[in-house]
């Protein structure tokens with residue numbers, strides 16, 4: 001039985017009759033950049049996150065960049081984040097001319113370990129950027145408490161966590177602002193690039209709205225030097241449709257994750273811990289395997305596709321070699337990257353496919 005990590009073609013077939021007329025409406029109105037569909041999506045996504053504002057942008061990376069600028073991050077400031085993330089979380093810090101300062105992860109959750117944050121704070125620290133990796137919320141209460149004590153701002157990287165809940169509250173409104181990605185493979189994915197910044201803060205929203213469009217506060221009135229970070233009209237139309245399905249898709253992801261956990265129970269399959277007070281939306285379902293290459297090969301032989309998120313922590317990427325963090329600096333993140341493996345998990349998987357994958361993993365990994 002063939003099982004892939006994602007099937008966007010099948011998802012389109014399911015949505016075809018909704019998507020094509022919506023794209024046609026955008027063409028008929030010629031609202032290709034921002035426009036009514038994007039405006040409506042902003043309102044609907046803000047409601048979904050329980051925030052006052054949503055500013056639709058060109059990508060998640062743009063959202064992180066504008067989010068940090070809106071929080072006042074300036075050249076030579078330091079921003080604390082995790083090395084166990086996609087490069088974009090850290091690039092956004094560099095775009096501001098600021099310096100990323102890594103803090104190791106809690107190996108149980110793969111997210112930033114709040115216990116290690118305080119010792120990384122210096123007089124130059126301006127902000128903390130926790131990432132809700134794999135759709136699992138970072139431990140936000142201690143992070144916010146430390147930030148408040150040291151007068152720091154918090155920007156959530158919620159690129160992988162649409163709809164996740166921390167202690168009952170949706171991510172997106174747990175810091176000063178939050179950055180979402182709508183890259184096509186995300187839980188809520190556009191048909192191209194897309195992102196958004198959510199916030200309850202009027203000033204942050206106002207800044208992001210101007211900054212996404214060349215610093216304009218009115219047509220051809222440029223208050224400051226901004227960017228072209230606007231969302232396309234097509235993406236707003238697609239995202240509105242997919243947002244209506246997201247509740248059901250997330251429930252299905254969670255159901256598949258429960259089934260994986262049930263079948264792995266008692267076997268030696270190592271997986272991150274879910275805090276029962278939180279709600280993970282399972283952008284990825286990862287396991288840890290010391291003999292990862294062999295596991296990948298044995299699963300591939302059974303036609304089960306897997307992916308590694310991510311093979312190398314950011315401090316060991318050539319792009320960040322100038323930070324001078326040699327191997328061994330963040331041992332938990334390094335160990336996670338050496339062993340992590342994402343299993344197929346998307347709402348289109350059938351019950352048979354889930355059982356097939358889980359039993360194969362149990363056999364290959366659990367029987368070591």
Ligand SMILES: Cc1ncc(COP(=O)(O)O)c(C=O)c1O
Pocket residue numbers: 059060061062085086088089131157159160180181182183194195
């Ligand atoms: C954790 C994380 N942060 C940021 C991004 C960047 O988002 P985008 O690709 O939309 O720029 C991504 C996804 O690509 C991500 O997974």
